[in-house]
Amino acid sequence: MKFKDIKYLEKHDILNQVFLIFLSFLAIIFHSKVNYWYAIPVVNLVFAVIIFKIVSAFEQKQFEEKYKHTFLKFLRFWYPVFMISFTFKEIYYLMIGITGNLIDVKLITIDRNIFGLNPTQFLSGFANPVLTEFLQIIYTLFYLMPLIFSLELFLWHRYEEFKYNAFIIFLGFYISFIGYLLFPAIGPRFTLHNFESINSELPGIFLADWLRDIVNFGESIPKNSLTPDVFAQRDAFPSGHTILIVLVVFMSRKFKSNSFYFYLPYSILMLFSTIYLRYHYVIDIIAGLVFAVVVIIIAQVLYRKDSEKLYPKNNSP
Secondary structure (H helix, E strand, O other), X not given: OOHHHHHHXXXXXXXXXXXXXXXXXXXXXXXXXXXXXXXXXXXXXXXXXXHHHHHXXXXXXXXXXXXXXXXXXXXXXXXXHHHHHHHHHHHHHHHHHHOOXXXXXXXXXXXXXXXXXXXXXXXXXXOOHHHHHHHHXXXXXXXXXXXXXXXXXXXXXXXXXXXXXXXXXXXXXXXXXXXXXXXXXXXXXXXXXXXXXXXXXXXXXXXXXXXXXXXXXXXXXXXXXXXXXHHOOOOOOOOHHHHHHHHHHHHHHHOOOOOHHHHHHHHHHHHHHHHHOOOOOHHHHHHHHHHHHHHHHHHHHHOHXXXXXXXXXXXXX
């Protein structure tokens, strides 16, 4: 690894490396509370070096070479997908050890002060199997939306825009991860409702229960656990779903993509689904909107000099 090759790291690459360093320092600082804490800095260092070598090897290629479909090109552009999944689980491992008391009671109080009631309980009175099925599909599809938009840019060979997209997605995810550490909360399905009764209280038609199991598995909740709240991710506040879908809508508009007319109505339905399905308090959504605006402002400032790259004259449809 040659230090001079650091010049090939772009903004989203640097952001990812900095976040790996941040997680490593957390493990070291709170080593007394984190089991096998020493593995985190070692693993993060390995990934940091691998990413550095992938990026520098690809970016040194000639312009024509970069357009060829190679495994190195795949790794260079798509490693963020793995890193987001990896750091999400690493944050979970850290927060189980170092986070203090949950703040759900405070979030519930804020919602009650705003609305005079608990929104998730209020919406339970309008539960309908068809609506539940539809909204559970909408909610679960969220996990594909950043991927779909990224693939859209990649297939159009809009690589500079793809990198901007990677930066803003990284920043959105990583800011939400830090939020989970600072404001741990598990959400209304555990606090205001009986988690074990959700399938009977909010029944779907064909897919709802199965999709819930997929979401629960992704959030480290064992099936049929007697204490699901113990295993649950502390990821209610701010709403990562809100942050990321707002960013996708923003980027689809910024890059003049026709998919904006899909993402905009989808985002509205998805935000509603997070409340109806009891994943979030309304204040989580509000905070998510604020965080999304902060991410957009940061990205706009950092990429101000790159505006010509982000607005090519011949944009693909």
